[in-house]
Amino acid sequence: MMNPFIEVDGVKTIFGERVVHDGLNLTINEGEIYGLLGPSGCGKTTLLREMVMLQEFSGGIIKVLGHDLNTIKHNEAQKLRQEWGVLFQAGALFSSLTLAQNIELPLKEYTNLSKKMIDEIVAFKINLVGLKSSDAILYPSQISGGMKKKAGLARALAMDPKLVFLDEPTSGLDPISARDFDDLILNLRELLGLTIIMVSHDLQSIYDTLDRVAIIDEKKIAYEGTLDNISSVKSKFIQTFFGDKFE
Amino acid sequence: MEPLLNISSFDDKLSFEFRGEFNLYTISSYEKQVLNVDFKFVKKVEVNLYKSKLFDTAAALFIEDLKKKMTSKGIKVDILCSNKDTLGTLKLVQNQNPHLLPIPKIEKQSFVYSVGKSAYSNYLGFISFMAFMGKLFATKMIYLKKLKNIRYKEIAFEINESAVRALGIVALTSFLIGLVVAYQSAFQLKIYGANIFIVDMLGISIFRELAPLITAIVIAGRSGSAFAAQIGAMKITQELDAMKTMGFDPYVFLVLPRIIALMIAMPILIFVSDMMGIIGGMVVSNISLHISVNMFLDRFGEVVAAKHFFVGIVKGPFFAFLIASIGIYRGMMVKDDTQSIGFNTTKSVVESIFAVIVCDAVFSIAFTNLGI
Numbered sequence: 001m002m003n004p005f006i007e008v009d010g011v012k013t014i015f016g017e018r019v020v021h022d023g024l025n026l027t028i029n030e031g032e033i034y035g036l037l038g039p040s041g042c043g044k045t046t047l048l049r050e051m052v053m054l055q056e057f058s059g060g061i062i063k064v065l066g067h068d069l070n071t072i073k074h075n076e077a078q079k080l081r082q083e084w085g086v087l088f089q090a091g092a093l094f095s096s097l098t099l100a101q102n103i104e105l106p107l108k109e110y111t112n113l114s115k116k117m118i119d120e121i122v123a124f125k126i127n128l129v130g131l132k133s134s135d136a137i138l139y140p141s142q143i144s145g146g147m148k149k150k151a152g153l154a155r156a157l158a159m160d161p162k163l164v165f166l167d168e169p170t171s172g173l174d175p176i177s178a179r180d181f182d183d184l185i186l187n188l189r190e191l192l193g194l195t196i197i198m199v200s201h202d203l204q205s206i207y208d209t210l211d212r213v214a215i216i217d218e219k220k221i222a223y224e225g226t227l228d229n230i231s232s233v234k235s236k237f238i239q240t241f242f243g244d245k246f247e
Numbered sequence: 248m249e250p251l252l253n254i255s256s257f258d259d260k261l262s263f264e265f266r267g268e269f270n271l272y273t274i275s276s277y278e279k280q281v282l283n284v285d286f287k288f289v290k291k292v293e294v295n296l297y298k299s300k301l302f303d304t305a306a307a308l309f310i311e312d313l314k315k316k317m318t319s320k321g322i323k324v325d326i327l328c329s330n331k332d333t334l335g336t337l338k339l340v341q342n343q344n345p346h347l348l349p350i351p352k353i354e355k356q357s358f359v360y361s362v363g364k365s366a367y368s369n370y371l372g373f374i375s376f377m378a379f380m381g382k383l384f385a386t387k388m389i390y391l392k393k394l395k396n397i398r399y400k401e402i403a404f405e406i407n408e409s410a411v412r413a414l415g416i417v418a419l420t421s422f423l424i425g426l427v428v429a430y431q432s433a434f435q436l437k438i439y440g441a442n443i444f445i446v447d448m449l450g451i452s453i454f455r456e457l458a459p460l461i462t463a464i465v466i467a468g469r470s471g472s473a474f475a476a477q478i479g480a481m482k483i484t485q486e487l488d489a490m491k492t493m494g495f496d497p498y499v500f501l502v503l504p505r506i507i508a509l510m511i512a513m514p515i516l517i518f519v520s521d522m523m524g525i526i527g528g529m530v531v532s533n534i535s536l537h538i539s540v541n542m543f544l545d546r547f548g549e550v551v552a553a554k555h556f557f558v559g560i561v562k563g564p565f566f567a568f569l570i571a572s573i574g575i576y577r578g579m580m581v582k583d584d585t586q587s588i589g590f591n592t593t594k595s596v597v598e599s600i601f602a603v604i605v606c607d608a609v610f611s612i613a614f615t616n617l618g619i
Contacts, residue, residue, distance in 0.1 A: 081494030092485035
């Protein structure tokens with residue numbers, strides 16, 4: 001259980017003259033649902049983007065599944081990308097493709113599966129995330145925000161990744177859909193044994209789903225660990241964000 | 248009730264009685280009256296809000312300002328009020344006020360500073376375009392090593408999308424240009440009785456210069472801008488990021504197919520443009536110079552060498568590369584705001600037409616010096 005999937009060691013991020021991260025350290029273990037929290041603008045999403053190689057960082061080391069992202073080779077990086085799935089805030093479905101085509105794209109590109117097999121996998125993934133098979137022929141512009149997120153999750157899960165990154169999975173959803181999405185995430189972890197890293201602002205979702213959290217504040221990690229003993233930390237953000245729950 | 252300010256004085260005490268609505272809409276009328284008051288011998292000011300209504304935060308700020316002004320003159324201020332809401336509003340403003348920092352003004356930049364800044368940003372823009380070209384080249388090297396890596400389906404799709412569908416407009420534009428050029432010169436040639444030379448003139452000018460340029464301009468306006476807008480929109484919706492995390496290099500999936508497709512299609516479009524331009528010229532020659540089609544074609548075969556045709560066609564892939572790569576580069580430069588799609592699309596058209604004309608000039612010089 002204590003097999004580290006992601007290790008972040010002394011990561012620094014500097015945009016022009018603005019320092020975003022000044023030495024972040026954290027470890028994410030296999031099978032965890034791990035949250036990146038912090039005030040707006042603290043660089044949670046930036047850190048997530050750095051982990052998935054969308055953005056370069058200015059210093060330090062990030063290791064994902066044992067690969068050091070600073071020295072990773074092109075071919076290794078391509079392989080690594082097939083071992084994770086990423087859900088973007090607004091889904092980021094390819095707007096020229098239907099939901100089914102979106103989900104089958106990685107399968108078509110990376111595997112030699114037959115058309116029939118691919119169709120079956122797509123139908124399974126669509127139902128797994130709680131969409132109907134009949135939705136598969138719709139284009140992203142024809143569906144609601146909640147459905148886009150579910151479809152985005154289905155695409156992220158298409159290749160059966162070990163690691164799933166979620167960028168604010170419940171933001172912009174109504175409370176009922178948001179709770180459904182939390183349940184979905186917990187279920188998927190049970191079913192597929194996923195390791196999930198998410199950025200979230202949704203307090204309810206944080207309490208319901210996360211095993212461990214890292215709180216980024218003032219350019220550093222203010223706290224890393226379970227939510228149980230978070231009240232002992234002296235940070236203005238933690239006191240205001242989690243304040244109500246202490247009393 | 249009309250906003251009304253009763254000012255009464257008693258010894259060294261001045262009393263303001265605000266009556267009626269006291270809010271955003273009425274403050275200015277109160278303000279004028281207060282400004283006219285002479286505070287010379289006043290020691291104490293009484294602000295009476297008993298009869299004011301609809302008191303808002305702006306009014307509270309006004310009172311707070313008045314109070315500050317008076318206090319700095321050594322005048323004591325009493326506020327008389329019984330309304331709970333009004334008192335609450337006053338309290339809110341009072342509590343907030345000491346923390347208020349004035350909003351900083353945007354500093355005006357000196358001329359030299361702004362010139363330097365824009366020069367530097369142009370320099371950075373050039374560097375980033377070079378980086379784009381480098382990435383393009385590297386991707387090409389990696390992926391075109393094996394034939395199976397070429398994405399035929401996407402290339403075919405793009406050829407249809409950005410070239411086949413443009414055939415109509417290219418043909419029509421070229422036909423009209425041929426017509427116009429022939430018509431203008433027919434008039435001049437008639438004066439000298441040199442009617443038949445219209446064939447030489449049309450053949451050489453259309454084949455060498457006009458057809459490639461017109462095609463490039465139409466395609467830059469039609470397909471180059473479409474590339475910029477498509478890729479820009481994909482960037483805003485994070486589709487490009489999604490592709491990258493799935494291991495689909497956007498350069499392979501989006502950039503190279505578009506560039507290759509346009510490079511293949513452009514010579515064909517120029518060929519169509521050649522034909523339509525000449526047909527346009529032929530129509531005018533027939534009508535206003537009475538040169539029959541047979542005569543026109545006979546003369547054409549005699550005086551217009553094949554090299555003129557090939558000079559025009561050879562320019563095609565170069566123009567196509569410039570148009571497609573500038574369009575795509577501009578699409579990639581789109582930032583996360585709605586204005587930048589429009590800005591970059593416009594830029595893509597302007598820059599690619601400019602680049603095409605510069606490239607054409609270079610070709611002109613080169614071909615002349617080579618004696619072609």
